[in-house]
Amino acid sequence: MATTTRRPLMAGNWKMNLTHLEAIALVQKLAFSLNDDDLEKVEVAVLPPFTDIRSVQTLIDADRYNIAYGAQDLSQHDSGAYTGDISGAMLAKLGCTYVVVGHSERREYHGETDELVAAKIKAAYKHELTPILCIGEPLEVRQENRHVEHTLAQLDGALDGLGAAQAASIVVAYEPVWAIGTGEVATPDDAQEMAAAIRERLAKLYSAEVAAGVRILYGGSVKAANVKPIMEQPDVDGALVGGASINADEFALIARYHRNP
Numbered sequence: 001m002a003t004t005t006r007r008p009l010m011a012g013n014w015k016m017n018l019t020h021l022e023a024i025a026l027v028q029k030l031a032f033s034l035n036d037d038d039l040e041k042v043e044v045a046v047l048p049p050f051t052d053i054r055s056v057q058t059l060i061d062a063d064r065y066n067i068a069y070g071a072q073d074l075s076q077h078d079s080g081a082y083t084g085d086i087s088g089a090m091l092a093k094l095g096c097t098y099v100v101v102g103h104s105e106r107r108e109y110h111g112e113t114d115e116l117v118a119a120k121i122k123a124a125y126k127h128e129l130t131p132i133l134c135i136g137e138p139l140e141v142r143q144e145n146r147h148v149e150h151t152l153a154q155l156d157g158a159l160d161g162l163g164a165a166q167a168a169s170i171v172v173a174y175e176p177v178w179a180i181g182t183g184e185v186a187t188p189d190d191a192q193e194m195a196a197a198i199r200e201r202l203a204k205l206y207s208a209e210v211a212a213g214v215r216i217l218y219g220g221s222v223k224a225a226n227v228k229p230i231m232e233q234p235d236v237d238g239a240l241v242g243g244a245s246i247n248a249d250e251f252a253l254i255a256r257y258h259r260n261p
């Protein structure tokens with residue numbers, strides 16, 4: 001399957017960290033740490049909390065940083081009596097490119113189901129946001145060697161009813177739950193096994209062409225010290241970075257992994 005046209009994406013999921021003032025400082029530092037060549041080779045995105053997005057937008061626009069940004073969640077609804085929720089329309093107005101959907105922390109702490117994730121993906125496309133769909137198995141499922149089946153079932157559920165034209169631009173992040181925030185990174189082989197299985201399933205659900213174009217990221221305890229061998233896997237097209245992305249120096253090192261020895 002062709003692998004040549006996929007531009008790597010390094011996305012920093014800040015989770016519930018950094019005030020808007022801290023966000024400005026981090027994005028400035030990040031931008032100064034990356035040169036034009038880095039940003040041509042690799043797309044870099046930050047995914048701050050909602051309260052930081054306006055500040056990040058203003059900074060990136062004013063200084064013309066070649067850094068994308070987005071949100072960590074959105075409502076499946078467009079507007080209305082949904083206290084505390086944020087719509088895709090609101091994110092689009094803030095110039096967001098990406099929105100994370102179905103992160104395991106949303107599934108675990110907010111009870112998000114595959115059906116809800118599918119509705120959120122459709123809401124994202126409705127507002128021209130690119131979803132970063134997170135899927136991945138908990139530890140006990142891997143121990144039972146059912147990780148591929150489990151993760152592909154999440155993929156099927158999330159993509160239910162989504163057409164090929166939209167699926168072609170989705171970003172899928174394989175984030176095994178046992179690797180998130182634990183320091184226990186998946187091996188490059190583990191990441192490749194699942195990325196290849198996801199791509200194969202996309203080919204079955206849509207077409208070989210769609211599958212060949214979709215970027216598949218790995219997420220879970222990614223650091224500058226472990227990113228390179230993961231990125232060398234043929235079906236891994238980037239990383240979704242949590243803890244290490246709220247340190248500008250570390251995230252910059254991750255984003256320019258291609259320069260590492």
Ligand SMILES: O=C(CO)COP(=O)(O)O
Nearest residue numbers: 013180181220221242243
């Ligand atoms: O959940 C993650 C990114 O979405 C990964 O988090 P960590 O990089 O902190 O393990």
